Amino acid sequence: MTTHELAPTALAAPAGHPVGATSPRPEAPIARPLLLLLAGGAGLSVASLYYNQPLLDTMARDLGASSSAIGAVPTLTQLGYAAGILLFGPLGDRLDRRRVVVAKLAALAVALLGAALAPSAGLLAVAGLAIGLVATAAQDLVPAAAALAPAASRGRTVGSVMTGLLLGILLSRVVSGVVGAHVGWRAVYLGAAAAVAALSVAVGLRLPPMPPGARARYGALLASIVRLARDLAPLRRAALAQAFLSVAFGAFWSTLTLALAAPPFRLGPVAAGAFGLAGAAGAAIAPLAGAAADRRGPEPVIRAGAALGVGSFAAIALFPGSLVVLVVATVVFDLGVQASLIAHQSVVYGLDPAARGRLNAVLVSAMFLGMAAGAAAASEVFAHAGWVGVAALGALAAATALAVRLAPTRRRDARDRRCIDAAAP
Template sequence: MPSPAAPAHPAHLSPALTLLLATATGLAVASIYYVQPLLGLLSAQFGVGSASIGLLPTLTQLGYAAAILLLSPLGDRFDRRRIILWKAAALVAALAFAAWAPGFGALCVASVAIGLMATLAQDLVPAAATLAPEAERGKRVGQVMTGLLLGILLSRVAAGSLAAVAGWRAVYGSAAVAVAALMPLLWWRLPRFVPATQAGYGELLASMGRLWLQHAPLRRAAMAQGLLSVAFSAFWSTLALVLAGPDFGQGSAVAGAFGLAGAAGALAAPLAGGMADRRGPQAVIRVAALLVFLSFAVQAVAPASLWLLVAVAVVFDLGVQAALVSHQSVVYSLDPASRSRLNAVLVSGMFVGMASGAALGSSLLAAFGWRAVPVLGAVAALGAVVVSRHGRRA
């Protein structure tokens, strides 16, 4: 698939290539979030309850977490361009299969495959870091990360709105077409990447285990971000079902529009990087985790209100994203030669938390009603506060 004539490592990362990488990153990561505003429609389509339908986001998140841990290290061993192109092709196939899925079981299989291949996003961001000139590296990588962030948040808006007009299958079909349309551009514009190591696959995996054992800050970062991700995913994975329930009576379009509320909070989160430089990342992490706790605690006890849900989405998305930026600052400073594997460990912890949040949130919603979901979010965020305070004493 890669062209043998493709150059290796161009002198600079052009604005056009930066935009291409940001767009591809956003579309790739969006694939794992399309399902969230569709859960009410899918539950009715396949005749399954809220606990069972929660398998879809859970399996997607678990697939993503597994691929981050098991596939991301390959970017150090093989030409990253080849990996990007093959993953993009496999993601198109997984999305197309989801659009066609004749039953709930098939859609579960498609969800796992989408999660596995959506880790294309985690290959594109390091590609930008490698290609960017030293003087513009932070700026260019930040632009690509903006694409990733917008993909996470606006995917819900797009999926909810399109499903309300054309049905849920159109969401997956359109997503497959969008990724397929970018593949020729990626094939044409991406250079070849020289592998950074000749270490075997087993050695790469073993090195991540050693990094986990060696660095206590890495363990704390993965655990704290994982706990915040439980709260994050429990909210977003059950929102469509909560909104469709008797307390709110809203459809998929409203559920998708909540992505705009999340974007309002999360787009402010990059400011946390500057604050982390001035006050230290641990201070930002503690404040961010406390914001997440307070937002869910208020939701758990306050009267049912659509506007309160919007406010909660803004505040806790800000807290979760600010904590992630600060945790990355902590982790990347541990061992510059192992940053991709350190990132794989951190992101794996985060997505294990997301998968757990999706599963627990759906089960609690089915058993105890929607109030149980913010209680779960508050408890998980409080755990993150405790972990971050331990980091301050260490």
């Protein structure tokens, strides 16, 4: 597949006047302080989803809850995030994106405070649902960066913000585990609430106004998500491939602690948290993927990322008792997944600048559904086939993603241009 097949509308539009844009494309790159704010904001927002994972045992003991009752906390948090992406993602295409981000961050600070004060596991789970719904501010900051960046550096810019988001995912477990062990789990949420409140103020002051690309009713925008997913083949391919990579991602991280605690490793939760740093190393290299997508097109980057995933899991399956192989594979695998995601976002954001929020909702919803499916499948696989079985599952999922990207497709530029017009509410 060529770059023209991946992003026909962006390439077919006259220079400086992309299809669906409400204003000329920016020519100057984003100022570094603003780029750092966007990246840090994305990471801090999405980290709110993962603080609970290393703290579940502590929470259960403190609240007198069973393991099944406390398990509702991460479940409702992730479900809230998936629902928030679909329900609130289109708002950035209808309202000033800066106002949407500030409102979500303010609500997230309140939800985090509610979690810190929750007197029972049930109310903590409700707070988790609220956290998931409004932590989607992270997914508004990524298309905001894409909208502010010139076309020539969009991949690199999105890569930088995605690195912040992914570091937030990977480091949140480390931070919450360490802080929770020393000052308690409630302090984790209190600190996060204060940090997000400060972030809301900073974003309101520094992010420029971003007029919407659509003026349709909210219901029409939601309906257009379905039409975009139905009619845009590049969007469907991106969502499907990233979903399979996310199956591997969810399978790996949901069972890693169990694998490290078992023979031959026999390592505790601190070591498991340290693997978050190994994954962060892979994510830190990911901006190079955005630059590569700018230079060579996204397709080679996506295929290379999926191939790295296959190779990493194959190495784990072949050498399941090697800690060195596991560390290296963690770095390489995370690099591959994040590189593919960044390149996929470059593809998706080029399809229709006026619908970036809705396009992103399709891609990220598929990604989180893949993570949930991978985690659910891996728990069963680990129980019956152990760590080698999980590695095989990850390799199969990554290989399927690679097959999706290698499969031949027909040129559909003209049809996709018509579909974008039809999907516009």
